[in-house]
Amino acid sequence: MPDSKQDALDMLRELTELTLLDEGDPQSFRVRAYENATHAIASQANDLGRLSLASLKKIHGIGKSTAEKLRELFETGTVQKLEALRQKYPPGVVLLLRLQGVGPKAARRLQSELGVQSLDDLRRAIDEQRLRTLKGFGEKSEQRLRDAIARLEREGSLTRTSIAIALPLAQRIVAELGAVRGVTFAAACGSLRRFSETVGDVDIVVAATDPAPVMETVVALGMVERVLARGESKTSVVTRRGLQVDVRVVAPNQLGAALIYFTGSKSHCVKLRQRALARGYTLNEYALTSVASGAVIASETEEQVYRALGLPFIPPVLREDWGELEAAEQGRLPRALEPLSGDFHVHTDLSGDGRSSLEEMVATARARGYGVLALTDHAEGTLSGVGRDALLEQRTRIGALQREVGESIRLLHGVELNIGPAGELDYDAGFRASFDFCIASIHSHFELHRAAQTRRVITAMQDPSVRMLGHLTARIIGRRPPVELDAAAVFDAARDTRTAIELNGALPRLDPPLELLRAAQEHGVTFLLTSDAHHTKELALVDNAARYAHRAHLSPENVANSWPVERLLSWLAST
Secondary structure (H helix, E strand, O other): OOOHHHHHHHHHHHHHHHHHHHHOOOOOHHHHHHHHHHHHHHOOOOOHHHOOHHHHHOOOOOOHHHHHHHHHHHHHOOOHHHHHHHHHOOHHHHHHHHOOOOOHHHHHHHHHHHOOOOHHHHHHHHHOOOHHHOOOOOHHHHHHHHHHHHHHHHHOOOOOEEHHHHHHHHHHHHHHHHOOOOEEEEEEOHHHHOOOOEEOOEEEEEEEOOHHHHHHHHHOOOOEEEEEEEOOOEEEEEEOOOOEEEEEEEOHHHHHHHHHHHHOOHHHHHHHHHHHHHOOEEEOOOOEEEOOOOOEEEOOOHHHHHHHOOOOOOOHHHOOOOOHHHHHHOOOOOOOOOOOOEEEEEOOOOOOOOOOOHHHHHHHHHHOOOOEEEEEEEEOOOOOOEOHHHHHHHHHHHHHHHHHHHHHOEEEEEEEEEOOOOOOOOOOHHHHHOOOEEEEEOOOOOOOOHHHHHHHHHHHHOOOOEEEEOOOOOOEOOOEOOOOOOHHHHHHHHHHHOOEEEEEOOOOOOEOOHHHHHHHHHOOOOEEEEOOEOOHHHHHHHHHHHHHHHHOOOOHHHEHHHOOHHHHHHHHHHO
C-alpha cells in the first residue's frame, strides 16, 4: 500500500536540494519553507494522502504553496515544480555539491558558464584549464577540485548511496513486501544490514511459500522507475533516486542460510564456507549440507547455521572479517552497547530547528528509561541559536521540571556551542561555565586546511567548560565530506582534557566515521552516544549510534552512557 508520508518526505527533501541549487542560498525563503515542511511531515502520524488541502495547511510548518504541492503529489504522483527542477539540474550537476568547496552558487556557475553537466565534464574543464577563466576561480581552485574529486572516488561516495537515503527506502519496501500474501519474513540484507554508512545497492530477502505475488508487488512499487530484470524468485529494479534494489524470495526453511549469504560480507562468508568444508559440509544460500550424505545440517535460522559450525550467533554489524570469527570462537565477541543510561545531545523547540517542547523531550526520555538527559539547544553562533536571556529562562524551567520529576531522571542544562575558525566559542567564559554540560561543534568553515582544523578543535577542547566534542568531522554522508584533521592529535587532546567524543546517531552523520572511532578507542578516549534529536521521535536515533558503535567494536568500558547511572553521574561530576 502506498506510504503517503514517505512519498511526501522524499519529495520535500529532493525539492529542498534542487531549490537550494536553483536559488544558491540555504537561507532563502523557499529552502527554509521546504525544510520546515520536512520537519513538520516527519512528526505526523496521519495518513497524509487522506488530508484535504485545508487540513494540510493547518499543520504547523506547512504553508499554502507546500500544501498545494503535497496534494498534487498525492493526486497525480508527481509535482510539476519538482519535474522542472529535475530537468534544469540533472543528477550530474547535483553530484557537484558533494565536492568540498562547491556550493550551490559555484555549481550553478559551472553549469551555466562552462556547460558542466557532470563530474566528467568538470574533469575535462579542469584538464583544459578552463576553470581559471571564471571570476573567483584560479589555478588553486582547479587543484582543490581535482583533489576533492579524487577524495570522493577513494571513499566511494560518487557511486554509493548514503544510509540516510537507503535505509528508510529499504524499510518501506520491506514493510510492503511483508504484507504480501504468503510472506512469513522480509528483511534488508547486504551492507545495509551490516549498517554500512553507504551502500552500492539494496538486497532484500523474503521468505514466502509462493514467490509470484512478491515479484508482482516489487515491480508495482510506487518508487520504482524501471525494472532491470524479473524472474521467478528474483527481481531487480531501480528507484527514482537511482538506487538498485534486488529482491530474492526463498523458501521459509532456507531463510537462515539465505540471510547469512546475502548479508555478507563476502570475506566473512568465505571464511564460513572454509570452516564448513573443514567439517565435511558445504555452505551456500540454501543450506549447510553434509558432503558425504547430502543431508541438510542447518538452514532455517542463522543461529542454527552458526551453531552447526561451532560458533555463537555473530550479529550482522560485526560480519566484516575484522576478527569476529576468531573472537566468536574464543567467546570474546564485542558486546552490544544497549541499553543506554542517557542522552547528551538533545534540542528542544527553543532552538530554531527544534520541533518538540522541553516537557515533551523529558517525558519521552523518561519513557525510554533514561537516568540522565542533557538539554543542549544551539548557542547564538548558529542560525538556529539562542540568546542568553532565553537560555536563562530555560534554565529556570528545567529546574522546575526537575523538582516535578524528582529523582526519576537527572536533567542537565546544556548548550551546543559553535567552534569558530580559530577555536573561539559562543558567549563569555563565565556564562559557559554556568552550564551543566557544554558541547562544542563545528558548523562552518569546513574548508580550512588540516592544521587549522586541528588547532581550532583542540583549542575548543581546552576550554574548561567543554565536556563533549560534537559530530567531530562535521560530515554529511554523501553530501559533505569530513573536515580534515590530525586525528591522533585530536584524540590525545580529548583524552588529556577529559573531553568526551560524541558518536552522533543521526543517519546523515554517523560521526565520527568508523575508522576514526576505532582509532580513538586506541587512544583511550571516552565516548558518548547521542541522538542529536530535534523532535521526540528522533530520540530513538541514539539506537543508530549504538549499532554503529557495536560495528566499530567499541568497548562498553569506553562509552560513558553505557555505564550504570550512578557511575555515569560520578564521571560527570569528576570531569
